Amino acid sequence: MRYVDEFRQPELIAKAGEEIRRLADPLRHYRIMEVCGGHTHAIYRFGLKDLLPSNVELIHGPGCPVCVLPMGRIDDGLSVTANPDFIFAAFGDMMRVPGTHGSPLEYKARGMDVRIVYSPSDALKLARRNPEKHVMFFAIGFETTAPSTALTILRAELEGVRNFSVFCNHVTIIPAIRAILDSPDMRLDGFVGPGHVSTVIGCRPYEWIAKREHKPVVVSGFEPLDILQSIVMLLRQLRNGEAKVENQYKRVVPWDGNRAALRAMAEVFELRPYFEWRGLGFISQSALKIRPAYAQWDAEQRFTVPGVRVTDPKAAQCGEVLKGVLKPSQCKLFGRECTPETPIGALMVSSEGSCAAHYNYQHHKPVTIANAVAL
Amino acid sequence: MATPAGKIKFREPQIEMAHGAGGIASRRLVEGLFAPLLFGSATGPLGDAAHIQLNGTRIAVTTDSFVVKPLRFPGSSIGELAINGTVNDLAVSGARAEALVVTYVLEAGLPTDVLEAEVRAMAGAAERAGVRIAGGDTKVVEHGKADNMYITTTGIGRLIPGVSVLADSVRPGDKVLLSGPIGDHGVTILLARGELDMEAEIQSDSRSVLPLIEDLVKAAGAGVRWMRDPTRGGVATSLNELARDCGLAIALFEQAIPVRDAVRGACELLGLDPLHIANEGQFLAVIAPEQADIALQALHATPGGSEARIIGEVREQPPASVFVTTSYGGARLVDMLVGDPLPRIC
Amino acid sequence: MCLAIPGRIVALDSDARNQAVVEVVGVRRKVDLGLLQEESIRPGDWVLIHVGFAMSKISEADAADQIRTLALLGESEAAIEEVRGYGLEDEKHSNNERGAGP
Numbered sequence: 074m075r076y077v078d079e080f081r082q083p084e085l086i087a088k089a090g091e092e093i094r095r096l097a098d099p100l101r102h103y104r105i106m107e108v109c110g111g112h113t114h115a116i117y118r119f120g121l122k123d124l125l126p127s128n129v130e131l132i133h134g135p136g137c138p139v140c141v142l143p144m145g146r147i148d149d150g151l152s153v154t155a156n157p158d159f160i161f162a163a164f165g166d167m168m169r170v171p172g173t174h175g176s177p178l179e180y181k182a183r184g185m186d187v188r189i190v191y192s193p194s195d196a197l198k199l200a201r202r203n204p205e206k207h208v209m210f211f212a213i214g215f216e217t218t219a220p221s222t223a224l225t226i227l228r229a230e231l232e233g234v235r236n237f238s239v240f241c242n243h244v245t246i247i248p249a250i251r252a253i254l255d256s257p258d259m260r261l262d263g264f265v266g267p268g269h270v271s272t273v274i275g276c277r278p279y280e281w282i283a284k285r286e287h288k289p290v291v292v293s294g295f296e297p298l299d300i301l302q303s304i305v306m307l308l309r310q311l312r313n314g315e316a317k318v319e320n321q322y323k324r325v326v327p328w329d330g331n332r333a334a335l336r337a338m339a340e341v342f343e344l345r346p347y348f349e350w351r352g353l354g355f356i357s358q359s360a361l362k363i364r365p366a367y368a369q370w371d372a373e374q375r376f377t378v379p380g381v382r383v384t385d386p387k388a389a390q391c392g393e394v395l396k397g398v399l400k401p402s403q404c405k406l407f408g409r410e411c412t413p414e415t416p417i418g419a420l421m422v423s424s425e426g427s428c429a430a431h432y433n434y435q436h437h438k439p440v441t442i443a444n445a446v447a448l
Numbered sequence: 449m450a451t452p453a454g455k456i457k458f459r460e461p462q463i464e465m466a467h468g469a470g471g472i473a474s475r476r477l478v479e480g481l482f483a484p485l486l487f488g489s490a491t492g493p494l495g496d497a498a499h500i501q502l503n504g505t506r507i508a509v510t511t512d513s514f515v516v517k518p519l520r521f522p523g524s525s526i527g528e529l530a531i532n533g534t535v536n537d538l539a540v541s542g543a544r545a546e547a548l549v550v551t552y553v554l555e556a557g558l559p560t561d562v563l564e565a566e567v568r569a570m571a572g573a574a575e576r577a578g579v580r581i582a583g584g585d586t587k588v589v590e591h592g593k594a595d596n597m598y599i600t601t602t603g604i605g606r607l608i609p610g611v612s613v614l615a616d617s618v619r620p621g622d623k624v625l626l627s628g629p630i631g632d633h634g635v636t637i638l639l640a641r642g643e644l645d646m647e648a649e650i651q652s653d654s655r656s657v658l659p660l661i662e663d664l665v666k667a668a669g670a671g672v673r674w675m676r677d678p679t680r681g682g683v684a685t686s687l688n689e690l691a692r693d694c695g696l697a698i699a700l701f702e703q704a705i706p707v708r709d710a711v712r713g714a715c716e717l718l719g720l721d722p723l724h725i726a727n728e729g730q731f732l733a734v735i736a737p738e739q740a741d742i743a744l745q746a747l748h749a750t751p752g753g754s755e756a757r758i759i760g761e762v763r764e765q766p767p768a769s770v771f772v773t774t775s776y777g778g779a780r781l782v783d784m785l786v787g788d789p790l791p792r793i794c
Numbered sequence: 795m796c797l798a799i800p801g802r803i804v805a806l807d808s809d810a811r812n813q814a815v816v817e818v819v820g821v822r823r824k825v826d827l828g829l830l831q832e833e834s835i836r837p838g839d840w841v842l843i844h845v846g847f848a849m850s851k852i853s854e855a856d857a858a859d860q861i862r863t864l865a866l867l868g869e870s871e872a873a874i875e876e877v878r879g880y881g882l883e884d885e886k887h888s889n890n891e892r893g894a895g896p
Contacts, residue, residue: 076800077799077800083776087777088864091867109796111794118780120778124777137794164793165719179464191791214793215796218845272798295798297774323860324860326850331849334849337828337829414472646822646823648821650820710821712819713819713821794797
């Protein structure tokens with residue numbers, strides 16, 4: 074088993090597609106939100122929308138940690154490393170995200186030492202290898218990534234690495250989902266739950282969505298068969314009038330989550346009272362900051378950070394697209410002023426932002442690919 | 449006759465890395481700044497090499513510069529790339545490389561044995577490619593100004609009889625042929641930089657594709673409509689350029705695109721698409737449907753061509769686009785590369 | 795948010811605790827097992843990798859189970875229809891079962 078190809082088998086995909094068509098009530102229009110940016114990307118990459126009947130609509134949610142990062146935070150992070158003695162380290166995803174005066178790659182072009190890392194532990198390694206410089210790791214991600222940052226800080230402490238700090242932008246998924254459900258514009262029938270976040274937090278945190286909001290949640294994997302099976306499971310629940318949390322991604326997601334990961338997070342992080350989410354406004358208890366005990370590795374506590382607040386241009390409708398109220402192509406700037414090359418908002422830069430996914434994979438062309446494909 | 453002053457359409461205030469990545473930005477720079485000022489009114493689709501008339505003979509000429517870090521990497525080095533790259537550019541324009549001239553920009557402080565190794569590599573590659581190095585030039589710049597060395601090669605060649613490569617001649621129904629597995633070179637370079645801490649049995653595919661193209665042309669001759677070597681920007685960029693130039697659609701079949709397992713693994717880990725990754729030993733050809741099978745057989749029969757595949761076909765709709773269909777009926781558009789492919793974790 | 799890939803553990807690091815080498819279709823990389831301290835990880839095990847850390851041990855049994863379920867999609871419905879057609883159901887319960895679905 075390779076755990077990838079098995080979940081892309083064409084015959085099984087066809088079966089799942091048929092089952093979806095069988096279960097979908099032709100008199101209903103289903104609006105299912107997939108919360109995680111990884112799901113957005115997968116749906117586009119595998120062309121899964123082509124396999125769904127027209128009355129099953131997938132709505133992209135705000136689970137893209139790059140997309141919800143306010144521009145001011147990028148400016149702040151880059152201001153810390155403006156000195157030649159500093160190295161700015163971040164995942165590839167951050168490199169083209171525009172701050173007010175440019176993206177990290179553009180800062181690199183102007184002489185800042187900017188490095189792409191695959192892992193926070195690679196950033197720590199950079200610090201060990203460059204003792205005369207300070208390495209600041211610009212951390213992003215939901216609960217999937219936060220435990221790894223936490224373990225890296227613990228390791229920095231254990232090894233006494235002092236020329237290393239983290240600029241922490243980790244956010245949590247539940248408050249984002251709550252903000253969506255609280256939004257008056259939204260009408261949703263169910264959720265495809267974020268499979269990898271759930272490897273850390275488990276499936277219990279979604280129970281209130283089922284119990285109090287009466288909407289089914291199926292925690293899903295990321296292969297085509299995973300996503301399609303999750304939709305089957307959601308439609309089944311909706312047909313039966315049920316609303317519960319189910320785990321489609323059993324091979325990887327433990328119902329109770331990963332205790333070691335949760336412990337590491339609790340040890341190193343605490344919740345910020347509030348945090349600004351691009352497009353969603355201020356949400357309380359929705360983001361992580363490094364605890365005072367680890368202040369030495371917290372860039373915000375060690376260095377002066379301007380704390381700039383940058384508002385998005387009024388014409389950009391990132392917020393509504395993030396909440397799923399608007400489709401990317403409905404934003405006035407989409408494809409015109411705002412393209413992957415000239416992104417106005419982060420939704421167009423991040424590879425899992427719905428605007429970038431839509432633009433790169435499916436364009437707003439009137440002729441649909443499905444029509445053009447006659448296999 | 450006075451040439452009217454070219455009006456440039458390039459509006460960006462400074463040059464960024466993206467302008468050299470081979471994707472959309474590069475194209476904007478060439479079409480928006482260089483073309484209007486240098487190529488005057490004679491701007492058709494920009495190909496890999498230029499064909500000029502010299503006393504009744506048509507000659508192909510091309511130039512390419514090689515900027516690579518690290519200089520040496522599994523399977524090849526900058527010197528070899530410099531020879532094969534130019535030989536290949538000529539080959540895909542339908543020409544057999546006859547002679548190359550080389551310029552070096554060397555960084556002060558470069559160890560002589562490093563330079564010697566590359567020059568030896570170039571000599572070896574030139575001999576294997578059957579091309580003469582006719583001369584060159586050298587400049588040395590201050591330490592820190594040249595990343596060890598930059599090499600430029602300019603090549604001239606004679607057109608191979610019976611072949612005419614033109615985007616305009618591409619028709620719906622034509623088949624898209626790829627000479628072998630993609631992604632090897634780009635992934636090799638990425639891993640060789642050492643920053644990602646990954647190891648794999650992958651090496652650069654740098655080689656001269658001239659023998660393959662000569663056999664292809666011998667077999668399919670007039671059926672060869674268009675060719676390109678998918679270097680920076682990958683197959684996606686080359687095919688998008690074709691789609692834009694001919695206004696048609698290119699439909700690729702995901703299952704048919706050859707990618708080595710290790711390349712696939714590295715791309716999965718890093719969140720990269722093999723279609724956007726540079727290759728240095730492959731070419732794309734669009735062949736008339738009647739000759740497609742013969743063309744494929746000819747490549748299979750040539751040393752180094754056993755992994756050639758028909759990976760797609762040309763269609764009418766949607767215009768000027770490239771898309772990939774999966775074996776289960778899903779489809780997605782494949783766009784030109786924006787900047788260099790970056791690893792992602794999200 | 796979440797590019798996580800299944801990889802196979804090929805070697806545990808003898809020097810460093812909680813470090814291992816994982817292989818993904820021929821590509822090898824060190825991963826940190828610090829989040830799986832409570833599990834026993836052995837070479838040959840498959841784990842889910844995200845940013846150089848192993849997030850979860852992959853259950854082969856659950857994966858096989860899932861594939862089996864998918865293969866049976868549509869078939870369980872068909873089987874039930876067939877059984878109903880034989881009229882073998884208890885008359886008393888037939889009203890409750892109608893419309894319940896699998």
